[in-house]
Amino acid sequence: MSNSLQLMADRGIHFMTDSGGKRIAAVIDIEKHGDLLEELFDIIVSKEQLAEGDFISLSELKEELIKADKL
Numbered sequence: 001m002s003n004s005l006q007l008m009a010d011r012g013i014h015f016m017t018d019s020g021g022k023r024i025a026a027v028i029d030i031e032k033h034g035d036l037l038e039e040l041f042d043i044i045v046s047k048e049q050l051a052e053g054d055f056i057s058l059s060e061l062k063e064e065l066i067k068a069d070k071l
Helices: 001-008 029-052 058-067
Strands: 012-015 023-028
Touching: 001 012, 023 029
Parallel strands: none
Antiparallel strands: 012 023
C-alpha cells in the first residue's frame, strides 16, 4: 500500500477498486467524518435541484419569508 493510501486508511477513509485498480468507491468512517458526509450530501442534493431547475431566486425567497412572517 502506498504511503498516501495508508495515510487515508489511518484517517478512516478506504477506497474500493475495480479489477484494474481504478478507484470506484470510498468507505468513510462516519464517526470521524460524519459532518463532512452531511455537507457532501447537501452539495449533491443542491446540484441535483439546480440541474432540474428546482430553485427560486433570492428575491422570491425573501417574499415567501416575509409572507410567512419569518423575515
